[in-house]
Amino acid sequence: MAEPQAETKQNDKILVAEGLEVSYGATQVLWGVSFSVTRGKVTCMIGSNGAGKTTSLNTVAGMLRAKNGRLLLNGDDITSLSPRDRVRRHISLVPEGRQLWPGMSVEENLLMGCFLRQFRPKAHPGLERIYGLFPRLKERRHQMAGTLSGGEQQMCAIGRGLMSEPQLLMLDEPSLGLAPRLVDEIFEFITNIARQGVTILLVGQNVNYTLQISHYGYVMETGRITLEGSTEMLMNNEFVRRAYLGIAEETPSK
Amino acid sequence: MDAVEYLDLLLKSLLLAGVYAAMAVGMTVIYGVMKIVNLAHAGFLMLGAYFALEMFQRFHVDPILGSVLALPVFFLFGMAVHWLLIRWLPKSDTPTLASLLLMFGFWLVLQNIAYLIWGNEDQSILTPLTLSSVQIGQISIPKVNLVVFAAAVFCMAVLQIVFHRSWFGRSMRALIQNPYAAQIVGVDDQKTARLTFGLGAAFAGFAGGLLGMLFSFSPDFGRPFLLRSFVIIVLGGLESVSGVALGAILLAILETFGINIPLPVYWHGWSFHYLPPSYQQVIPFALLVVVLLILPKGLSSLFNRKWKAA
Numbered sequence: 001m002a003e004p005q006a007e008t009k010q011n012d013k014i015l016v017a018e019g020l021e022v023s024y025g026a027t028q029v030l031w032g033v034s035f036s037v038t039r040g041k042v043t044c045m046i047g048s049n050g051a052g053k054t055t056s057l058n059t060v061a062g063m064l065r066a067k068n069g070r071l072l073l074n075g076d077d078i079t080s081l082s083p084r085d086r087v088r089r090h091i092s093l094v095p096e097g098r099q100l101w102p103g104m105s106v107e108e109n110l111l112m113g114c115f116l117r118q119f120r121p122k123a124h125p126g127l128e129r130i131y132g133l134f135p136r137l138k139e140r141r142h143q144m145a146g147t148l149s150g151g152e153q154q155m156c157a158i159g160r161g162l163m164s165e166p167q168l169l170m171l172d173e174p175s176l177g178l179a180p181r182l183v184d185e186i187f188e189f190i191t192n193i194a195r196q197g198v199t200i201l202l203v204g205q206n207v208n209y210t211l212q213i214s215h216y217g218y219v220m221e222t223g224r225i226t227l228e229g230s231t232e233m234l235m236n237n238e239f240v241r242r243a244y245l246g247i248a249e250e251t252p253s254k
Numbered sequence: 255m256d257a258v259e260y261l262d263l264l265l266k267s268l269l270l271a272g273v274y275a276a277m278a279v280g281m282t283v284i285y286g287v288m289k290i291v292n293l294a295h296a297g298f299l300m301l302g303a304y305f306a307l308e309m310f311q312r313f314h315v316d317p318i319l320g321s322v323l324a325l326p327v328f329f330l331f332g333m334a335v336h337w338l339l340i341r342w343l344p345k346s347d348t349p350t351l352a353s354l355l356l357m358f359g360f361w362l363v364l365q366n367i368a369y370l371i372w373g374n375e376d377q378s379i380l381t382p383l384t385l386s387s388v389q390i391g392q393i394s395i396p397k398v399n400l401v402v403f404a405a406a407v408f409c410m411a412v413l414q415i416v417f418h419r420s421w422f423g424r425s426m427r428a429l430i431q432n433p434y435a436a437q438i439v440g441v442d443d444q445k446t447a448r449l450t451f452g453l454g455a456a457f458a459g460f461a462g463g464l465l466g467m468l469f470s471f472s473p474d475f476g477r478p479f480l481l482r483s484f485v486i487i488v489l490g491g492l493e494s495v496s497g498v499a500l501g502a503i504l505l506a507i508l509e510t511f512g513i514n515i516p517l518p519v520y521w522h523g524w525s526f527h528y529l530p531p532s533y534q535q536v537i538p539f540a541l542l543v544v545v546l547l548i549l550p551k552g553l554s555s556l557f558n559r560k561w562k563a564a
C-alpha cells in the first residue's frame with residue numbers, strides 16, 4: 001500500500017544497527033549487518049531460509065549477543081543491555097513460531113506482555129485494547145493458548161507484543177503456516193497497527209505481502225544485507241522479482 | 255480383609271498423600287524452573303523436622319505451627335543457598351552432572367552439620383495429638399495424621415493460588431513452559447530462580463516438620479523421602495503441581511496397600527503372601543523403574559499430550 005509519506009529525516013531513525021556480527025558457537029551467521037528502522041514506518045527484511053533474519057531480530061531483542069557492531073535506540077547505545085532492559089525501553093518482539101505458553105490461558109499470555117513492574121498498571125487497560133483489536137481473543141480468553149488455532153495463536157502473540165505499548169514492534173514471519181484467508185487477516189491487522197503509528201520491523205516469508213505493507217526494505221542473503229531501498233524500488237528490482245516475487249506468487253517460499 | 259479395612263487403608267493412604275504432595279512439590283518447582291534435581295531436598299526435609307522439634311522443645315511452639323513457621327525461615331535459607339551456590343552453575347535445559355554433584359555434596363554437608371548438632375540418635379515429636387485418635391464408625395484415625403493432612407492441603411492450596419494469581423507465580427510457569435518466551439517479555443530468570451529455590455526449600459522445610467510428627471527421625475532422615483519425592487515428581491511429569499498431587503496419591507496408595515494386602519505369588523502353584531513391612535521401601539523404587547520405562551513423561555501424559563499443565 002505504501003501511501004505517499006513526507007520525506008524521512010535522518011533523526012527519525014528509531015533503531016540503527018551497525019555492522020552486527022553474530023555467531024552461534026563457532027559458526028558465524030551475521031557478517032556485518034547494518035540496517036535502520038524509521039519511526040512510524042514499516043521496515044521489512046526479506047531473504048531466503050537461513051539468511052539470518054531471525055538471528056538479526058533476536059540480536060535486536062538482546063536474546064543473542066553481537067560480538068561486533070552496535071545497536072542504537074534513539075541514538076542510545078543498547079548493544080550490551082539485557083533483553084529485560086530492552087523491553088523496558090519499549091522494544092517488543094513477536095517471535096518466529098509464536099512462542100506462547102501453551103498451558104497458560106490466552107489472557108495470562110497477554111498479561112505477561114506487561115510483566116515488567118513499570119508496565120503492570122497498564123496491564124488491564126491493555127487487555128481491553130488488545131481485545132478491541134482481536135475480538136476473537138476475547139471470546140477465547142480463558143482457553144489454554146496451546147489449544148488455539150494457528151491464526152489465533154499468532155493473534156495472541158501479536159497481542160502480547162503490543163501489551164507494553166512498544167515504540168518498536170518486531171514481527172518475525174507472522175504469517176508462517178497460516179491458511180491464505182488468515183494470512184490476509186494478519187497482514188490487515190499489521191497494517192492497522194502501523195496506521196496507529198507503531199513502528200514496525202517486519203520479517204516475512206510472504207514477500208509479496210510483506211513488500212506491499214512496508215515502506216522500506218532490506219534483502220538479506222547468507223548473513224549479509226545485499227540490497228536495500230524503498231519498497232517500490234524493491235518490487236521493481238530484477239533480482240527481487242526473479243528470486244522472491246516470481247516464485248512467491250505461485251508458492252510461498254516455505 | 256473386609257470392606258472396612260479397605261476403607262481404612264484408603265483413608266490412611268489419602269492422608270499420607272497430603273504430606274507426600276507437600277514434600278515433593280518443592281522439588282518439582284525447582285526442577286521445572288531450573289532443571290536441577292535437588293538432591294539436597296533430603297537435607298531440607300531433615301532440617302525441617304529438627305526445626306519443628308527445636309521450636310517445640312525450646313519455645314513450646316506446636317509442631318504444626320512450627321512447620322508453618324519453617325516456611326518463611328526456609329524460604330530465606332533457600333534463597334541464600336541459591337545466591338551462594340546455585341547461581342554459579344552453568345545454565346542448561348537439562349540436568350547437568352555439575353548440578354547433581356553440587357546438590358549431593360550440599361546434602362552431605364547439611365547431614366554432617368546435623369550429626370554435629372543433634373548426634374545420631376532417633377528423635378520424635380510427641381504431642382498430645384500423637385497419641386489420641388478419632389473414631390469414625392469402625393475406623394480409628396490418629397489425630398496427628400488428620401492435622402498434618404489439613405496443614406499440607408492448606409499450604410498446597412495457597413501455593414496453587416500463588417502459582418496462578420501472582421506475577422511471581424506466572425513468571426515461574428512462564429519459565430517452566432517456555433523460557434525463551436519468558437525472557438522476551440522481560441522475566442528475570444535469575445531472580446525467579448532464586449525465589450523458586452526459596453519456595454522449594456520452604457516447602458521442604460514445612461513438609462519435613464510434618465513428616466517429623468509422623469515418623470521418628472535422625473540426620474539421615476531425608477533419604478527415603480528423597481526417593482519418594484523423586485518418584486512422585488516423575489509420576490507427575492516433573493514440572494506440574496497438579497501432577498504432584500496425582501503422583502503423591504498413587505504412591506501413597508501403593509505403599510499402604512502393598513504391605514497390607516496379600517499378593518499372589520507363583521511358587522510351585524499359586525498362593526497368597528503378605529509383603530514383609532521392611533519391603534515397603536522397595537515399592538517406590540520399583541514404581542520409579544516402571545514409570546521411567548513406560549511413562550517417561552509422567553501420568554499427565556496419559557491425559558494431555560499437547561502441553562504441560564503446570
Ligand SMILES: Nc1ncnc2c1ncn2[C@@H]1O[C@H](COP(=O)(O)OP(=O)(O)OP(=O)(O)O)[C@@H](O)[C@H]1O
Nearest residue numbers: 024027029047048049050051052053054055056205
Ligand atoms: N540456535 C542455533 N544454533 C546454531 N545455528 C543456528 C541457530 N539458529 C540459527 N542458526 C543458523 O543461523 C543461520 C541463520 O538462521 P536464521 O534463523 O537467522 O535464518 P532466517 O533468515 O530467520 O531463516 P528462516 O527464513 O528459515 O526463518 C542458519 O544457517 C541457521 O542454521
Ligand SMILES: [Mg+2]
Nearest residue numbers: 053054055096
Ligand atoms: Mg527465521
